[in-house]
Amino acid sequence: xxxxxLSAVLFKAKDLQLVERPICEPGKGEVxxxxxxxxxxxxxxxxxxEGRIGDRFVVQAPMLLGHECSATVTKVGDGVTHPKSVTxxxxxxxxxxxxxxxxxxxxxxxxxxxSSWPRPLTVVxxxxxxxxxRTSLPDNVSFEEGALIxxxxxxxxxxxxxxxxxxxxxxxxxxxxxxxxxxxxxKAFGAAAVCVTDIDSGRLEFAKKLGxxxxxxxxxxxxxxxxxxxxAETLGAxxxxxxxxxxxxxxxxxxxxxxxxxxVFVIVGHGPSKVEFPVVSLVAKExxxxxxxxxxxxxxxxxxMISCGKINVAPLVTHRFTxxxxxxxxxxxxxxxxxxVMIDCAKHEKK
Ligand code: NAD
Ligand code: ZN
Numbered sequence: 001x002x003x004x005x006l007s008a009v010l011f012k013a014k015d016l017q018l019v020e021r022p023i024c025e026p027g028k029g030e031v032x033x034x035x036x037x038x039x040x041x042x043x044x045x046x047x048x049x050e051g052r053i054g055d056r057f058v059v060q061a062p063m064l065l066g067h068e069c070s071a072t073v074t075k076v077g078d079g080v081t082h083p084k085s086v087t088x089x090x091x092x093x094x095x096x097x098x099x100x101x102x103x104x105x106x107x108x109x110x111x112x113x114x115s116s117w118p119r120p121l122t123v124v125x126x127x128x129x130x131x132x133x134r135t136s137l138p139d140n141v142s143f144e145e146g147a148l149i150x151x152x153x154x155x156x157x158x159x160x161x162x163x164x165x166x167x168x169x170x171x172x173x174x175x176x177x178x179x180x181x182x183x184x185x186x187k188a189f190g191a192a193a194v195c196v197t198d199i200d201s202g203r204l205e206f207a208k209k210l211g212x213x214x215x216x217x218x219x220x221x222x223x224x225x226x227x228x229x230x231x232a233e234t235l236g237a238x239x240x241x242x243x244x245x246x247x248x249x250x251x252x253x254x255x256x257x258x259x260x261x262x263x264v265f266v267i268v269g270h271g272p273s274k275v276e277f278p279v280v281s282l283v284a285k286e287x288x289x290x291x292x293x294x295x296x297x298x299x300x301x302x303x304x305m306i307s308c309g310k311i312n313v314a315p316l317v318t319h320r321f322t323x324x325x326x327x328x329x330x331x332x333x334x335x336x337x338x339x340x341v342m343i344d345c346a347k348h349e350k351k
Pocket of ligand 2: 041042043067
């Protein structure tokens, strides 16, 4: 167990500092966690660079970033009845913010939401016992994989929203971590073929290695209709399901043009707050457009799918840093090289 609580704190936009914070003893119903691995999400980079994500999430006080985490339980307070659980995941710091759908998870996600930035030790209210048990990581799931449960959950939830099932042809727009998790999930749901698009050929090569059956590079000058025709050619027919994970207006249009009549188009990406899309095409084809926001009831499924080997998220991690090198980790994430940047908090030693 570490005797330090080095923490990466965002004070305001572009002001991320490592500071030493006190170690708290867990009170009634709380657990003390020793953070292990924390992945950097695009939203962490946005908070760091802009101090906000849109108008809804604004940094108003020093903030601990990070929500893709794994940790070990180092101490438990009174009333925590599952002290044997040694590994937990932490959820998004804003998983419950204003979203009624997630209120059901409040007892569990809220419990974790105050505590999830990379720091070796932290105290959080313990989730209820059922949740503790359910969220323990099996021995064959690594801490890195544990930290990837969160983005995988976004992909799983999008597939569930799409009612994706065996034999579907699927288009995934965007080969970032979220698009890749959607692709992995779609395959696990039984998709017959998954075509991933991106404007970056490196990301498409990565997608192919990870298991995408097809990839399609979006090049300048192409229209959405032209790409939609290519998608159908590539997949052998228009996709039954499209999952938008790029945040690009182009992809929103592409989704409408590409998805087969009667198909489902799920939007995960956060692009501009308003986009234009071909509404007549949408109406005439009777396509259902659905939003997908984070996840609900995905954690155990994600853990089980990794544990049984049906989903392999481990290759998503391309860069690793220690907690002391948090700023370099954020710079790497911002530069867009690689895919998932992971911070190892447990290696931290007091200097
Ligand atoms: P990312 O930036 O790493 O990946 C986006 C990818 O889209 C990049 O590889 C980029 O090159 C590609 N892209 C850009 N323009 C494109 C185009 N015209 N066609 C195809 N690809 C294009 O981001 P990420 O972490 O993978 O997240 C993806 C999106 O999902 C972001 O908008 C993010 O904010 C959003 N997100 C949503 C949720 C949710 O719950 N709804 C959760 C997490 C992330
Ligand atoms: Zn995230």
